[in-house]
Amino acid sequence: MKHYRKHDYDLAQIRRLLEPGPVVLVSSAHGGRTNIMTMGWHMMIGFTPALVGCYIDPANHSYDMVVASGECVINIPTADLLEQVIGIGNCSGSDTDKFARFGLTARPGVEVAAPLVAECYASFECRLADATPNPNAPLFVWQVVRAHVAAVPKLPETLHYRGDGQFMISGREIDTRSRYPGQTR
Amino acid sequence: MKHYRKHDYDLAQIRRLLEPGPVVLVSSAHGGRTNIMTMGWHMMIGFTPALVGCYIDPANHSYDMVVASGECVINIPTADLLEQVIGIGNCSGSDTDKFARFGLTARPGVEVAAPLVAECYASFECRLADATPNPNAPLFVWQVVRAHVAAVPKLPETLHYRGDGQFMISGREIDTRSRYPGQTR
Numbered sequence: 001m002k003h004y005r006k007h008d009y010d011l012a013q014i015r016r017l018l019e020p021g022p023v024v025l026v027s028s029a030h031g032g033r034t035n036i037m038t039m040g041w042h043m044m045i046g047f048t049p050a051l052v053g054c055y056i057d058p059a060n061h062s063y064d065m066v067v068a069s070g071e072c073v074i075n076i077p078t079a080d081l082l083e084q085v086i087g088i089g090n091c092s093g094s095d096t097d098k099f100a101r102f103g104l105t106a107r108p109g110v111e112v113a114a115p116l117v118a119e120c121y122a123s124f125e126c127r128l129a130d131a132t133p134n135p136n137a138p139l140f141v142w143q144v145v146r147a148h149v150a151a152v153p154k155l156p157e158t159l160h161y162r163g164d165g166q167f168m169i170s171g172r173e174i175d176t177r178s179r180y181p182g183q184t185r
Numbered sequence: 186m187k188h189y190r191k192h193d194y195d196l197a198q199i200r201r202l203l204e205p206g207p208v209v210l211v212s213s214a215h216g217g218r219t220n221i222m223t224m225g226w227h228m229m230i231g232f233t234p235a236l237v238g239c240y241i242d243p244a245n246h247s248y249d250m251v252v253a254s255g256e257c258v259i260n261i262p263t264a265d266l267l268e269q270v271i272g273i274g275n276c277s278g279s280d281t282d283k284f285a286r287f288g289l290t291a292r293p294g295v296e297v298a299a300p301l302v303a304e305c306y307a308s309f310e311c312r313l314a315d316a317t318p319n320p321n322a323p324l325f326v327w328q329v330v331r332a333h334v335a336a337v338p339k340l341p342e343t344l345h346y347r348g349d350g351q352f353m354i355s356g357r358e359i360d361t362r363s364r365y366p367g368q369t370r
Contacts, residue, residue, distance in 0.1 A: 053240070
């Protein structure tokens with residue numbers, strides 16, 4: 001599988017990739033082990049600092065790992081990783097080394113111990129934000145502390161989950177800046 | 186503009202439309218006035234009850250209206266409403282009747298006083314969930330109490346925002362159910 005050559009990316013711009021709503025792969029590390037989960041329930045919460053909210057059900061093995069480590073990496077897979085995205089979502093890190101099983105490559109991060117997935121187009125290193133909105137519910141607020149994004153392709157095809165094994169693939173782009181020059185961000 | 190004929194829709198299935206990450210129009214009503222805002226920062230939080238999380242900045246006029254009323258309607262516009270989506274996001278309900286200005290039609294809801302947008306493909310009537318994760322931060326958890334979705338087209342083109350006036354339009358669909366019969370939802 002292709003390894004994306006990723007470059008440092010402006011944290012204030014990560015919404016360009018996350019706000020359209022792609023399925024992401026959340027990688028984590030704790031106690032000498034790594035894990036990956038497939039996640040569709042996330043949203044932007046802030047630009048600066050770059051904050052991302054997500055829901056991780058406590059039934060997931062990754063829940064314990066991200067709570068214990070306070071870190072994760074949010075990776076954006078391209079559409080060619082469809083089979084890995086599905087497979088990762090349908091087994092548990094409690095008894096599976098998902099990097100090995102799905103032929104994915106863990107790369108060290110700069111700021112966090114959780115690994116980057118080399119085969120993903122973008123990887124955002126995250127730390128649990130100081131102020132967790134609700135420590136009693138499985139809602140997480142992550143501060144993205146380092147972003148790595150491939151320069152090519154400029155806007156890859158991403159996977160957007162509908163449930164029940166059905167995905168929407170990102171389509172064409174529309175740029176309205178010239179028509180609405182005064183608009184907000 | 187086209188009015189979608191919408192039908193009652195299974196609340197446990199709304200993720201099919203929201204999880205792919207479309208821009209939504211949030212309509213509200215309070216004190217005899219209505220408002221609409223464009224919103225891209227939302228995520229699914231639960232199936233049953235159907236919970237949706239979102240971030241609404243207090244600078245928005247809609248923030249005061251949904252806090253005061255405890256209700257809103259999350260409407261999903263199709264790609265042909267691009268100009269309305271942009272325009273609604275670039276003016277304030279404090280001095281603008283957005284339904285009138287953008288030629289949109291308010292329809293009464295069943296469960297909430299906030300109006301449905303007739304020109305939108307889907308409308309989800311929402312009440313603030315009993316347990317707000319964090320009353321001190323502008324994160325909202327909505328329980329969808331009634332869903333209205335058009336039967337045709339089955340999966341319309343939706344708008345997915347990248348910021349700075351750039352949108353991704355939803356593309357083709359992939360159904361993997363036959364290939365992965367044992368997968369989870």
